[in-house]
Amino acid sequence: xxxxxxxxxxxxxxxxxxxxxxxxxxxxxxxxxxxxxxxxxxxxxxxxxxxxxxxxxxxxxxxxxxxxxxxxxxxxxxxxxxxxxxxxxxxxxxxxxxxxxxxxxxxxxxxxxxxxxxxxxxxxxxxxxxxxxxxxxxxxxxxxxxxxxxxxxxxxxxxxxxxxxxxxxxxxxxxxxxxxxxxxxxxxxxxxxxxxxxxxxxxxxxxxxxxxxxxxxxxxxxxxxxxxxxxxxxxxxxxxxxxxxxxxxxxxxxxxxxxxxxxxxxxxxxxxxxxxxxxxxxxxxxxxxxx
Numbered sequence: 001x002x003x004x005x006x007x008x009x010x011x012x013x014x015x016x017x018x019x020x021x022x023x024x025x026x027x028x029x030x031x032x033x034x035x036x037x038x039x040x041x042x043x044x045x046x047x048x049x050x051x052x053x054x055x056x057x058x059x060x061x062x063x064x065x066x067x068x069x070x071x072x073x074x075x076x077x078x079x080x081x082x083x084x085x086x087x088x089x090x091x092x093x094x095x096x097x098x099x100x101x102x103x104x105x106x107x108x109x110x111x112x113x114x115x116x117x118x119x120x121x122x123x124x125x126x127x128x129x130x131x132x133x134x135x136x137x138x139x140x141x142x143x144x145x146x147x148x149x150x151x152x153x154x155x156x157x158x159x160x161x162x163x164x165x166x167x168x169x170x171x172x173x174x175x176x177x178x179x180x181x182x183x184x185x186x187x188x189x190x191x192x193x194x195x196x197x198x199x200x201x202x203x204x205x206x207x208x209x210x211x212x213x214x215x216x217x218x219x220x221x222x223x224x225x226x227x228x229x230x231x232x233x234x235x236x237x238x239x240x241x242x243x244x245x246x247x248x249x250x251x252x253x254x255x256x257x258x259x260x261x262x263x264x265x266x267x268x269x270x271x272x273x274x275x276x277x278x279x280x281x282x283x284x285x286x287x288x289x290x291x
Contacts, residue, residue: 101142102189102235103289110140111279115252119271121159122260130156143188154181162206171207175199192234201230213257223250231285241288248281 113136120129133152137143143151158177161170182195182202192198205226212223227246228239235242255274262268 102185102191103286104142105140105282105286107279107282107286110136111282112275113139114282115271115275115278118256118274119264119266121163122256123264124163126156126160129159141185141188143184147184147188151181151184154178154184158203162203171203174206175203178202191236194233198230198233201226201233205230209253213253220250220254223253231288235289237288237291241291242285245281245284245288248277248284252277252281 113132117129117132117136120126120132130152133155134149137151137155138145138148141148141151154177158174158181161173161177163169176199178199179196182192182198186192186195205223208223208226212220224243224246225239227249228242231237231242231245232239252274255270255277259265259268259270259274262270
């Protein structure tokens, strides 16, 4: 993500609740309404059974899987016992997409969208930033639309809190917003395992980039290292295989920094190579995720 003043990250007022499966009551998306027996309500549309719901998930490119709010998958508790996918013991199950959805995206689409997000960020076009963030979050992470909009709002707020120069910026507020974003991702896909740690790594690379951007450190390697650590934690892979993706992203940031220095002109010849570097970064990330 790209990188207002407030001291807290406000929650998005959408009345968001979780999709639940209750024994004997069928399945329903929270906030849409109660399901009838044997019926699934999927953001307003219905299918006849849980099997039909799973089929609809797969038809949209997801792998059906059940997640509890505490992150366990496939109907098992953290101690390994099976709950059978019901509300036994007072627990509810969340129907979400499997972790493989984090490894299934279009580098061309996501890279181009994020390039537009960066332009909106540096031109402080916050309304455009939010709209583009919705598209990036949806394209890159494949969450349902409610979580996608919520996540995009959190990304916007994190960037607004980070944007002012120190000491006006609010790194702690940015981390709170990104922790909530990664918590949404964990609910949807079961990872990252620790949203708070992922948020720390996210905002840390923002910090390293800010130092690099201001010329306080001409070496790009600390930025590449910070990006590699975030990718490794998020995808559960070795940092070494993710360095090419981090290097391309660092190159894209060097180009956009030069664009900012030159006056942020939309006709600048720097924008196409910045865009291309982001696409290459996402292509390398996807290749590493499927090694």
